[in-house]
Amino acid sequence: MNHNHGLVHGEVGPPAAKTTLPATAMETTAENPWPLRMLSQKLKTHIERVPPTWVEGQVIELNRRNSVTYLTLRDTEAEASFSLMAFNSVMARLELPLEPGSRVVAQLKPELYVKTGRLSMQTRDIRPVGLGDLxxxxxxxxxxxxxxxxxxxxxxxxxxxxxxxxxxxxxxxxxxxxxxxxxxxxxxxxxxxxxxxxxxxxxxxxxxxxxxxxxxxxxxxxxxxxxxxxxxxxxxxxxxxxxxxxxxxxxxxxxxxxxxxxxxxxxxxxxxxxxxxxxxxxxxxxxxxDVNEELTRIGRARQMLDRRVDHLIRVESERLAALRSRPVLSAPATMVASRAEDITRLTQRARNCMTSALHRDADRVGHLKAQVRALSPQNTLDRGYAVVQLPDGSILRDSADAAPDTRLRIRVAVGEVAAKVI
Structure with a gap:
């Protein structure tokens, strides 16, 4: 590189020579860049670390040139494609030649051509995907x-x-x-x-x-x-x-x-x-x-509903007629009259029972009155007996109790008389 000591301030010239180049791409600057060959070499080294990879796709272009076949392989479900390179020794292992539209699996190894920086996919193996595989x-x-x-x-x-x-x-x-x-x-x-x-x-x-x-x-x-x-x-x-x-x-x-x-x-x-x-x-x-089937079903459903309603109305009408024919509804006064007769009969029975009980009790009371009268002192007096009482009102039962000159009260049937013991 040329030195830039003679450049005017503000002008951009070639970078000055460096004794050491940046170790990584992030360390490069405009003043200390990598030579292009170094980037190409580092890319090649990085890409060569990628192991061979099996991929699946569909062949959309195929071009045979001398000992190399160039293919374009496209993803089956997305817009993604790669250009492949396969030597005839790889293609010769196929039982049938590939045609555009074939579905294949291929083992690819990416390679970078340092001089041009072009990436290529070297095909190490390629196999058609058959119906059985799918x-x-x-x-x-x-x-x-x-x-x-x-x-x-x-x-x-x-x-x-x-x-x-x-x-x-x-x-x-x-x-x-x-x-x-x-x-x-x-x-x-x-x-x-x-x-x-x-x-x-x-x-x-x-x-x-x-x-x-x-x-x-x-x-x-x-x-x-x-x-x-x-x-x-x-x-x-x-x-x-x-x-x-x-x-x-x-x-x-x-x-x-x-x-x-x-x-x-x-x-x-x-x-x-x-x-x-x-x-x-x-x-x-x-x-x-189906609209016609649904209309037919609706028609059948309506007919069935009509029959059910008619049947229900007929059954309920017959039930109402049976209820109306019962005596309690046809002549409701009969029930009241029969109950009134029961009440009258029971009332008369109650009165008879009460009268009979009164007569029996009246006889019993008269009998008791006769007994009471027969045992009463007045009844005894009426038969000619008398009750003699001492001055203190006690009954004289023993003549010894009446000393001479004792005043006595003698009760007879009607009235009483005074007496003196002599």
Whole structure:
């Protein structure tokens, strides 16, 4: 480097030579920078520490040049891609040549070319993902999520009997969308839809379906959400077995109906959804009732209600007639008259009993009076006897008690006389 001793104050010139360079990038300054080659070398050293990594993706570009094959590998569920480099010795291990659109797993080792600072991904091994591999992977994911309880029947929410607004997540201008709307409207013309058209296959499918699900789940006027797609290959339906989508459906507060593919198609979305429909048409039939069937049921219910009411009125009328025919209601005075006769008869009986008791007691009193009169002193006097009393009023019972000159009172039947003992 050139020294800057001759620079005018305020001018910027090349940095002065340093005897030691900063040990870390954070220690570099404008006055003491790293040479570019040093940054490149340090990046290469750091990148070379990254171990070989197995990744999964989809081949979207493939270009063979002499002894090297250049590939572009894209993530299956997001906008992310890498350029790969594979020698022919690696590609020769494949039983069948790769084609754009193939799903593969590859072991990559990042490398940095120091001279240009270009990062490349050297492919050490690459293997196509077959149908059996995908099925085995889905089964492992199914079992893992099942153990968490995401597929349990007791966590599934019941669908409303008559949803007023249905959220529909489906492909752009797809047959599935037309089937759901047409069949649901034929069954219940008043039903309304809130449609979200999204990608239903490819790298953007999962993110767009999850975004639409979050929007519809946040709307209070949406009563049920239908995720619908027509049939397709296992690879086409893979987005509907995405773990992120499965967890989003499990966390939704609104009931979710899965209507993916045909009867034989069973993505993991069918397991976590609150209702699994075999086809989009089947979903339309199961989320809304048939207006004609409901009107028929209402008619039958009204007829049954009319019969029940008529039967009840007839039974109660007969019961009232039976009650009115009873003597107590047909001639209520009869009961009063019979009770009046009872009262009269009992009253006369009471009077007779009282008269008889009075006569018996009068006779008894007369008899007692006769006895009293027979035993009274007056009755004895009336028979000629007399009662002699001493002056002190006591009865003279012994003549010895009457000394001479004693004055006596002698009571006879009528009156009394005075006497003197001689």
């Amino acid at each position: 099925l085995a992977r889905l089964e492992r994911l199914r079992q893992a999520l099942g153990r968490e309880g995401l597929f349990d029947a007791d966590r599934k929410k019941p669908l409303p009997m008559l949803p007023h607004r249905i959220g529909l997540i489906t492909g752009r201008d797809s047959d599935a969308k037309k089937d759901v709307i047409r069949n649901a409207s034929l069954r219940w013309p008043a039903v309304a839809f809130e449609v979200r058209e999204v990608a239903v296959q490819g790298v953007n499918a999962v993110s767009q379906v999850m975004k639409a699900l979050a929007e519809l789940d946040g709307r209070p006027d949406v009563d049920v959400i239908v995720i619908a797609r027509g049939g397709g290959s296992l690879e086409d339906l893979l987005p509907f077995s995405s773990e992120d989508l499965i967890r989003a459906v499990a966390a939704a507060a609104t009931p979710v109906v899965s209507a993916i593919g045909h009867e034989a198609d069973r993505p993991l979305l069918d397991e976590v959804a609150d209702l699994r429909a075999s086809t989009p048409t089947d979903a339309a039939k199961r989320i809304v009732p």
